[in-house]
Amino acid sequence: MFQKVLIAEDLDAINLAVQHVTAELQITTIHHDKYCDEALLKIRKAVADNEPYELLISDLSFKDDGKKVKLHSGEQLIDAVKQIQPNIKVLVYSVEDKNYRIKSLFDNQKINAFILKSRDSIYQLKKAVQTIYNSDSPYIIPELAHVLQDKTAAAIDNIDIEIIKHLAAGIAQEDMENAFKQKGITPNSKSTIEKRVSKLKILFRANNTIHLIAITKDLGII
CATH class of the missing domain: 3.40.50.2300 (Response regulator)
Incomplete structure (x- = not known):
């Protein structure tokens, strides 16, 4: 022992x-x-x-x-x-x-x-x-x-979590590129962020970004 x-x-x-x-x-x-x-x-x-x-x-x-x-x-x-x-x-x-x-x-x-x-x-x-x-x-x-x-954790990374946190903080998807650049977060292009948000909605079966935020909060991701 x-x-x-x-x-x-x-x-x-x-x-x-x-x-x-x-x-x-x-x-x-x-x-x-x-x-x-x-x-x-x-x-x-x-x-x-x-x-x-x-x-x-x-x-x-x-x-x-x-x-x-x-x-x-x-x-x-x-x-x-x-x-x-x-x-x-x-x-x-x-x-x-x-x-x-x-x-x-x-x-x-x-x-x-x-x-x-x-x-x-x-x-x-x-x-x-x-x-x-x-x-x-x-x-x-x-x-x-x-x-x-649960395989969900393996399907998302720190960038995905940052995106969800920014959405939860009220930062619009179109404004996230500049927010990421200011914080030195990469990748940070508008198209990359859009693709990742779409992926996250599919992964968590979310109807919209508000639903996505609610689901990830319930799961303890943010």
């Missing part, structure tokens, strides 16, 4: 519950932090001391309490940690239930497990830790297993 685990969670009740689970699994060293910046410092120091953490358990959302921080979300923390320790195993424990965002965690952040916070999530959390310790296969709760089979 893992012997050194770091928990990044800003709610005391959840923190204590996760610590209880990890203690039950006979994990000997369990540290926790309420801020992503401080969790990253612990990871960095552990690597420098040649005593790295084996598992990071992290939430995605961290409440802004006025403290100045560089890392504001679990995704940002995971990205930063992976730069320091690429092979650390990561389990996300969150209320997030948007398919695209969860799939993106596996595809882009290369997490090992995702557990949805719910009434019976403690059992699932314990099972997930045991599973990813014994295997490199990803673990996700059964009711969200279909998310890993």
